Amino acid sequence: MPELPEVETIVNDLKTLLIGRRITDVAVNWEGIIAQPSDELSQGRPQNRKGRLCDSSSSVSEFKRRIKNQRILDIRRRGKYIIFDLSRGDSLLIHLRMAGQLLIGPCPTKLESYTRLILHLDNGQQLRFADMRKLGRVYLVEDAEAIVGMLGPEPLADDFKLEDFARILERRRGRIKSLLLNQRFIAGIGNIYANEILFAAGIHPLRKADTLAPAEIEALYHAIRRVLRRAIAERGTTFDGAYLDVRGRRGQYQESLRVLRREGKPCPRCGTPIVRIALGGRGTYFCPRCQE
């Protein structure tokens, strides 16, 4: 499941491969991959997805028309979004969600039928967006901030200091794990790294944010940065082949996981069996002795 470290790895690879390339053509194999302007950002108005059938074809042709012949000026990451800045000043954003994969080069046969979007490039290469579960989306917008503007701070930014973390934590009273998963609170952390970060910090996932002592806030801040940096160095976490980089290679951080999907196995620090609970429908793993 691509989170910050996986998306960072993808973006770094794409940069060396695609910056300066011109998009010569677009193939949309499944129209739902293209986010409608009202899909996100809509303030409360319920959108029925079936209702888009009436105007989806025009949106798709509009999408193709706008993107064709644009050059890729830059590729960057914001939270879990991949942002392509294009030559006419607009941006293409890709969110992989649960199962999305970006691939350059030969397509593994397994992914062929799941390819939802193909960008053809002026050097003959293709960038393919495969997504078995159809949860991923692409956005073509005048200003990327329209999509990523509501995200919380980047945890690895140089100017994201302990004081900044302590400040956004003020007056937050929810459970700390839910907060780490909230992209408006802090950007880029998903279920894998939320579990590992809380273990590294020695904090119980159900702790309320406003009960954290200053020393715990500091431990959490450093755990966030340490775990994410290490995971980037390991090129992300691959479970069941779910995440692969743009060349189809696996990450290595699964070897470093301490609690995730280790229910009943001994805590690597104290030997107590790891406990699994459900929090908001998500698997939540922790050591009942090391995390209080």
Added chain:
DNA sequence: CTAAAATCCTGGTGGC
């Protein structure tokens, strides 16, 4: 305000 459930999705798995 927080929190849980529903929604979108499909492949894999375990029970019967």
Added chain:
DNA sequence: TGCCACCAGGATTTTA
């Protein structure tokens, strides 16, 4: 062997 419930979880929206 087949059928079914359920799990995996990112993000948003709805409901309590």
